Amino acid sequence: MKNPLIADQTGIKVGDKVVCIDDAYQRLDLADVPDGLLVRGQVYCVSGVSECGGVLLAGHRAISLNTGKEVGFGPARFLPLEQFRLKFPQGVSSIPTGDDDLGYLAEDEAKPPRPIEFPEIEGLENPKPIVHRSIEVLEELYDEFHGLESTPPWMQSGHWQDQSVEQVRLELRKLLRSPHLSAYMNQSVALWLRLIRYQKPTVLFCRNYSPVAMTLFQMCMSGNILTEAFLDGDFKEGDFPVLTSAAGKLSFSPIRICDAREPDTFLRVLSDAHKAFECVMCDWTLEGDELVAARRMTQDSQITFLCPFSEEMET
Secondary structure, three states, rough: OOOOOOOOOOOOEEEEEEOOOOOOEEEEEEEEEOOOOOOOOEEEEEEOOOOOOOEEEEOOOEEEEEOOOEOOHHHHHHHEEHHHHHHHHOOOOHOOOOOOOOOOHHHOOOOOOOOOOOOOOEEEHHHHHHHHHHHHHHHHHHHHHOOOOOOOOOHHHHOOOOOOHHHHHHHHHHHHOOHHHHHHHHHHHHHHHHHHHHHOOOOHHHHHHHHHHHHHHHHHOOOOOOOHHHHHHOOOOOOHHHHHHHHHHHHOEEEEEEOOHHHHHHHHHHHHHHHHHEEEEOOOOOOOHHHHHHHHHHHHOOOOOEHHHOOEEOO
16 A cells, blocks of 8 residues: 655655755744754654645644644745656755745845944854864764863853853753754744844843854754764764854854853843843843843833743833
């Protein structure tokens, strides 16, 4: 007995290996994707079809926020692996894209960078040194996995001692195993959309995780490549272009990063920064005085607050 077609126009069958040809913004306001976002060019295994006709993928669920039912992904986002190889012999780079059919980090989708002058505010850091430290962490993970010797730069400068390679790895392992991982993944998509597509001046406040760990998480989420094996230093060939592209985009994006692990830092920096930025992202849920201050500021300025476990607040 033949496996049933999921959609006649795609030729996709249950049990097929399929290639994602469209990883455009996946409407996270309509569906939760608790096991990871689609990545253009990645191969998935089809496990079934939802009641509404969506493709169900092994290890990747899309759940309707309204009904709680598994709705799957649109069949038009995929091609069976053999069809993909015939249609695009040059690989994923040869897939044509239109104005409304682009991944959220696609080059053509990004608006031209607009000149933004950021005020000098104590506690806000330029992303470049933090991205650079994130790359150093990756190099140390890689060297460790391959048995190469390296001298951690943080031992020389002393600046990154609480964000050493082992500390960052422990933080990201904790995040990978967290029941809130899907919320952080959804927040990461929102961050990249605001920075790359909309060029919104953004402050990223880090409290649950260090700035280096959170920055490295954002870099990995741009291609959904963060795994336990990755944190062991077992990088795949396809990981490197994802990381280098994300590092460049993040370094030159309109973002400033704040280490808010000291409790009074958030309110102090926010008081000085809120009128110069359009988006504030926190890696924890605001409560108490912090929540009151955030709500007050949405009334006084055009700013959006995004936290991983709560609705966004905006004017």
